[in-house]
Amino acid sequence: MVGGGEGSFIGAIHRMAAALDGEIELVAGCFSSDPERGRRAGAQLGLAASRTYPHYETMLETEAGLAADQRMQFVAIVTPNHLHFPIAEAALRRGFHVLCDKPAALNLEETLALKQQVDSAGGLFGLTHTYAAYPLVRQARAMVTAGELGGVRRVTVSYPQGWLADAGDTCASPQAQWRTDPQKSGESGCFGDIGTHAHHLAEHITGVDITELCADLTTYVDGRVLDDDGAVLFRMANGARGTLTASQICAGEGNDLQISVYCDLGSLAWRQETPNALVLKRRGQPAQVLKAGVNCDYLHRDARAYCRTPAGHPEGYIEAFANIYRDFARAIKHGSTAIYPSFASIDEGVRGMLFVRAVLESSRNHSTWVRLGDLVT
Amino acid sequence: MVGGGEGSFIGAIHRMAAALDGEIELVAGCFSSDPERGRRAGAQLGLAASRTYPHYETMLETEAGLAADQRMQFVAIVTPNHLHFPIAEAALRRGFHVLCDKPAALNLEETLALKQQVDSAGGLFGLTHTYAAYPLVRQARAMVTAGELGGVRRVTVSYPQGWLADAGDTCASPQAQWRTDPQKSGESGCFGDIGTHAHHLAEHITGVDITELCADLTTYVDGRVLDDDGAVLFRMANGARGTLTASQICAGEGNDLQISVYCDLGSLAWRQETPNALVLKRRGQPAQVLKAGVNCDYLHRDARAYCRTPAGHPEGYIEAFANIYRDFARAIKHGSTAIYPSFASIDEGVRGMLFVRAVLESSRNHSTWVRLGDLVT
Amino acid sequence: MVGGGEGSFIGAIHRMAAALDGEIELVAGCFSSDPERGRRAGAQLGLAASRTYPHYETMLETEAGLAADQRMQFVAIVTPNHLHFPIAEAALRRGFHVLCDKPAALNLEETLALKQQVDSAGGLFGLTHTYAAYPLVRQARAMVTAGELGGVRRVTVSYPQGWLADAGDTCASPQAQWRTDPQKSGESGCFGDIGTHAHHLAEHITGVDITELCADLTTYVDGRVLDDDGAVLFRMANGARGTLTASQICAGEGNDLQISVYCDLGSLAWRQETPNALVLKRRGQPAQVLKAGVNCDYLHRDARAYCRTPAGHPEGYIEAFANIYRDFARAIKHGSTAIYPSFASIDEGVRGMLFVRAVLESSRNHSTWVRLGDLVT
């Protein structure tokens, strides 16, 4: 693991997720850019001092030199965004598999470069778009892509958070500091951080690409450089339309990601804060509330495979993350990502950065329509 | 009453709403453009044959000739849109007050003409933007306009319906027929019908005008002329931003109008299908669920005045409509609309048609931003 | 109407309910035991002074003397409980139909006497067990009694209110005063007032009688004579079991009546505060949320007939009450109660008082089982 030392939120989540199913062991780490803090973190985690490294390069080099059955098998990157690319690139170069927190890199260019590396290197690469790993998101995707509700007509996805609502919030945590810093976060703030989740969810559930969009970004809080709020109109490859809203200045909100997909024959609605319910409304019928559970025979096989408990025993965010880790471990074991769909590929990472670039470009140009396909030539 | 005969949905709602509080009596009507059907409707409603009129002009003329304590006091217009203007204009000219189903008229020009008539005539004019008459919408407005949550930052309003989802639906009811017919419905379908409700709610709760917008309308169902779906990005006079989605082709949906208003210090969310709950999230505090009820001392006076029952005894759509009728009757009685806020004014009617015009213009011009103020000179 | 003057909650509800559908007209009333207050109420309601009576006997006598097409057709009784019997008895004797707020009378003996009168008199008698008149309660009854979910196994019904939580509440309203006064309320407080609603709902939805019960009543608030809280275990004629809880001292609660009926093949759950949703869980299937609406083809005919609006336009407590009034008016018109099921019969009234008597007897005897059938011989 690289990153995830003291004060990191996501590092601890990754570690719990990796540990949950007993298939993955944390064997080495470089937890902080400050070697002393990194050492402390390693010790707290019970790691041997010899495998708590002061720098990721040292870690990659040393581990690569260990015997095959001794060395770490993959690297989890949980650093701020600006380090995703150099670390991932180096790890892949050394022959390690890489599971990286999203976004894939600092910007579109880096992500395309990373894609080249992924395509040429032997290692697997995965991106943690966690929300796609919830069982009922998998169910939604299975239903919509199989056409069970007919074609997609409209998608409404909204992601309000409130943790950056005030100027004071900007310095309240290391998280907040680097996320609002273009050097570390990238060219977008809110849209790079959570807009990409909303975008991924929309394309992942429908199986249809967003082809063009028209965006209006804002920075509400004084002193901030990057966007902290915005909304997007979009059109999809099949003619569907949609809206995407993402905001980090909605005071009082937690993490209220929600999506509705309206199709020819009915709609699906899912809300991250109550993830074990998927509301299905078919035309002329009572609404149905699908639940997650190993015993829910009505779920698609792909959805049930991501449940650990029977219906009524709620699973949550850490389990969704754990689905990704388990899939990634199994993909490594089988040398293929083919049947392990809960983590995102580098191609999905590229799409995410295309989305961010298009949003920024449209917003800068009076919300003119921008075609995502025009951004890469 | 003009309109509201057999097959009319909204006519019966208006009548129940008018009757509910025992302050209004239906004394005359012209219920159909087909005199025979109109007569039948009048008889069913227990109206004297002499006061069931074959044409609205006859009604206005005859009633105007009656003694002051005999004649009807106001006209409720519940016809298709294209008749709103001529009937309202004629009624006002004859000295009657007018309560008209929304929208005010077929288009912006007619509405402006109607405004002139309203401004010069002695009679009162009211528009039934029903959703604004729910007690908890009044509460939301009271809180936001008083600044209890600080300034408005973002508004998300969404209005999905499914009753026009298929080509077959277009002819399934008289309702559907005239609503999809530009001659009777106006220049917009979905946005004239329900987009105007969403727009009204956004401005009404916040007390802030939408100043410019950028829209993307669609017609999903083959053979239709008017829009049946669309979405809008908007900006408000105070710098707030928002999205508005309206659709009548969301198969499986009923009448799921919902609005979230995110402010500096917290947010409010209201959903029409569960109208007796208003969710208030203040930063750093537990969410609160405000309820409607005459005994809810925590509600603003203006909100409680629109409740008839104690909390826990649900009121609904008809009661919201009845609030409008009761307010209109009382405004007539007191000769002033000043303290009767549950019905919309002709100015709000004009704003609604400005909104529709701007949406159409933007959508036709590749979703360029259109300033509402530029549409009237 | 008898009762329902100033300070009465339920009188106004009855009047709105009666007016809603335009089929009933308030023509005469005796609104208060204080003639002056009664006169004032009549004037406010726009009633002719000649038909605002100082005493119900005068009203019955005078109205009975009017021509058939002039006199009132039925009497609505909305007084405190102790007057139900004498007024109903007198009205039936004079040949009037009677629609009476529940409970039927002050106690079991009076109710049985009233039943004799009803059985021998020509007039119709109806009891307003309002909750049974909600469309989705009718749906639940239709489904369960048709055996769609197999046999009933368990019923859980709970009715917490908080309006009598404190000693101070006892005097806070005329309502609270007479409800806690055995002379006016009867031998039970909470169970006579709302326990009877819960009991009626349980038997009405299932179509199965409660045959025996075991109860534990309490009086939490100092200075009160009657029960203000309690719970019951019960057994039903088909072998099903259940619990019933009713309380008026649950501080913070409104009117949270809720019932779950668990059957061989699935369960139904309904909650009065969100009355337009009925949750159906069938074994091995996603939960379904049935909605009320004239356009909900999946509802039983008997349920749809009690809707006025399409799904998504919420109806509530007043509409449920109005269903009773409309049914009662139609029953009078057709001279039969056979197909008008939304109001309760005198037999259901007797069952309610049997229930109360059994609850009191059991509670007094260390919660021994009491068979309802043993209480009448």
Add this chain to the structure above:
Amino acid sequence: MVGGGEGSFIGAIHRMAAALDGEIELVAGCFSSDPERGRRAGAQLGLAASRTYPHYETMLETEAGLAADQRMQFVAIVTPNHLHFPIAEAALRRGFHVLCDKPAALNLEETLALKQQVDSAGGLFGLTHTYAAYPLVRQARAMVTAGELGGVRRVTVSYPQGWLADAGDTCASPQAQWRTDPQKSGESGCFGDIGTHAHHLAEHITGVDITELCADLTTYVDGRVLDDDGAVLFRMANGARGTLTASQICAGEGNDLQISVYCDLGSLAWRQETPNALVLKRRGQPAQVLKAGVNCDYLHRDARAYCRTPAGHPEGYIEAFANIYRDFARAIKHGSTAIYPSFASIDEGVRGMLFVRAVLESSRNHSTWVRLGDLVT
């Protein structure tokens, strides 16, 4: 670990829970009474063959003989109920700490014997009443026991499940088989299995003992010996009253444990299937929805300590279990259970078995009141 091999539901949950926080390592196990299956399970879990034992006695003996820094530190018992006592007793005797799935033992007598052993042995003993380990249950307990809502008046706890609804279900899983077998499950079926959870929750949240009860148990499904459904009226030490319903034959239900605690000044309601919301209704105020989250400053310290994520990132059943494991590990580390409240003590185990015994005795005696205190002398 003892038990938890193939086909075990709860064994896998315990292992995930133990692994989640990275503070506990599975080092030895005896996973099945069939040595071959046990070996297979150990291998699948990556355990050394030398520490996968064919019998728990062998395990205890062998491990006890290992060096202190090598041997296992505590034993997790996840077998059917009849093995809890012998294994726990043996483990404690050998000086191991014991964390045992509930109930503590097969019956009251065994549990009292176990208590003697716990009291005399040096080891710690913990019982996994999982639901008490949810953060918002801890919050509820903190609020109620601190008297923030005044005294407790009424408790309604209900636990409907449907997995044993039919005769066919009895043999559908090893789980179902032993749970319906008195030799392995104990003298009660449903009440031993889930009634004890409901009982524990009621006493744990309120901090008040149930002193007497009156019960009505049933066996709905033919061929079953033990109860599969029942309900209880109870009284508490402070004069509060309540009802407890538990059932495993409610077809269509999952694991819908829910509790409402009504106090002098307001009520709290929690539902296990949506565990991250706690509804607080204070008299005269809007309902509040408290959420779980490390960042929810309004939560009691004891509640926040059991959160791993910020509000809006749902945690669930496995995390609740993990709270218990983490607390138990820390209690071992600090040699004291004093500040680790998420697991239950042997005294709580005794109370659970007292409850079951009282329920059975009351139900057998026509639901007479049974005082729990009279069962031990």
